[in-house]
Amino acid sequence: MHLPADFDAEIYDIVAQIPAGRVVTYGQLARLAGMPGYARRVGRAMAAAPAGIPSHRVVSAAGRTVPGWTAQRELLEAEGIRFRRNGCVDLAHLRDEF
DNA sequence: CGAATGACCTATC
DNA sequence: GGATAGGCCATTC
Numbered sequence: 001m002h003l004p005a006d007f008d009a010e011i012y013d014i015v016a017q018i019p020a021g022r023v024v025t026y027g028q029l030a031r032l033a034g035m036p037g038y039a040r041r042v043g044r045a046m047a048a049a050p051a052g053i054p055s056h057r058v059v060s061a062a063g064r065t066v067p068g069w070t071a072q073r074e075l076l077e078a079e080g081i082r083f084r085r086n087g088c089v090d091l092a093h094l095r096d097e098f
Numbered sequence: 099c100g101a102a103t104g105a106c107c108t109a110t111c
Numbered sequence: 112g113g114a115t116a117g118g119c120c121a122t123t124c
Contacts, residue, residue: 025106025107026105026106026107027106027107027108030106030107037118037119037120038119038120039107039119040104040106040107040120041106041120041121042105042106043104043105044104044105044120044121044122045105046105047104047105058105060105060106060107061106061107061108062106062107062112062113063112064105065105066105067105068105069105072105084112086112086113088113
């Protein structure tokens with residue numbers, strides 16, 4: 001509440017449009033949704049992310065995967081995402097928008 | 099109603 | 112990329 005329900009829908013819509021082999025950060029999602037600075041609200045929306053959207057393609061700005069979700073790394077690896085040894089996504093060529 | 103918590107970000111070193 | 116410091120918003124206790 002306190003925010004247009006369109007926001008969550010917007011986030012889900014953007015996440016659903018993420019092509020395979022590409023990942024986006026929360027801040028990037030918030031900016032694409034037209035609400036820069038609301039990255040935290042994006043996280044809340046993602047916490048309630050329904051099935052049907054590739055939520056595993058959403059990572060933090062540091063390239064860190066979701067805590068508690070061990071399968072996310074495997075899912076991203078299967079899509080061609082390069083992972084560093086410490087468990088962070090290689091944000092080198094993933095910084096570009098789509 | 100105030101403090102704590104969380105799928106966080108940006109800036110700087 | 113890694114570590115530290117400050118700020119952001121909504122939900123939960």
